[in-house]
Structures are given as C-alpha cells and as structure tokens.
Amino acid sequence: MPNERLRAAMVAGGWTHVGLAEATGVDPKSVERWVNLGRIPRQATALGTTLYNSLYRADDQLLANAHVWGVNAYGAPVWHLRRNNDGGMFDTYTDSFGAVWGTAHPMES
Structure with a gap:
C-alpha cells in the first residue's frame, strides 16, 4: 500500500x-x-527529527495533538480524551507528561 x-x-x-x-x-x-x-x-x-505531542489539559479532559512529520499541526489529528478509569489513554498521556516534566531543570538567568 x-x-x-x-x-x-x-x-x-x-x-x-x-x-x-x-x-x-x-x-x-x-x-x-x-x-x-x-x-x-x-x-x-529514520529521519533525524523529534516527534512529539502537544497536550492541553483541563481537569479530567485532555486534548492531544499528535504531530506528524511533514504535516502542519493544524492538519494533524487531535484527540479529545476524558478520564473515565484509571490506566486509560488519559493517564498514559498525563503520566508521560509528568515523567518528562520530572526531568526538567530551571533555566539559569
């Protein structure tokens, strides 16, 4: 295909x-x-690029914009996720964000 x-x-x-x-x-x-x-x-x-998602969260709702190589963000899929149960896609994204955030360091002035 x-x-x-x-x-x-x-x-x-x-x-x-x-x-x-x-x-x-x-x-x-x-x-x-x-x-x-x-x-x-x-x-x-694989092409040397970073693939990532943009996450927008409000309480138990989350928008995940899955960026696709070669496609502008407005043309890539956006998933509207609601937290229904523990361990679902919502938690997968928020746990991932938490793990990345945990590796962050304050910028020096």
Whole structure:
C-alpha cells in the first residue's frame, strides 16, 4: 500500500527519491519502497527529527495533538480524551507528561 503522506510531504518539500536517500543515508531503492510499498524505515535510518505531542489539559479532559512529520499541526489529528478509569489513554498521556516534566531543570538567568 503506497504511503501517500510521505509522497505528499516529499512533493511539498521538493524532495526526490535520490535527494531523500542522500539526506537519510540510505539507498534510493529504500526510499522508493517507503513511498510505493508503504515500508517503514528502520530506526537506524529514520529521519533525524523529534516527534512529539502537544497536550492541553483541563481537569479530567485532555486534548492531544499528535504531530506528524511533514504535516502542519493544524492538519494533524487531535484527540479529545476524558478520564473515565484509571490506566486509560488519559493517564498514559498525563503520566508521560509528568515523567518528562520530572526531568526538567530551571533555566539559569
């Protein structure tokens, strides 16, 4: 199954199979497989970008904007989660945020 998102991102960015292959350090045939066959790049060849989510929380409701490489935030999915039970998706996102927040350090002036 072709990867239409990757194809669209390549068109929008002006990337060719050869250009993307050179930028990621893989063979152009690999890029062709990613685009035409929907193959997933191995982690060793994954593009060097940080994928993240934006979280907006109010009490027991949360909006999670799952950012997608090559797609502007307004075009990426937003999930509206409500906390119903312990251990659900809501808790997964809030626990993840708490873990990241716990590694933060105050900025020095």
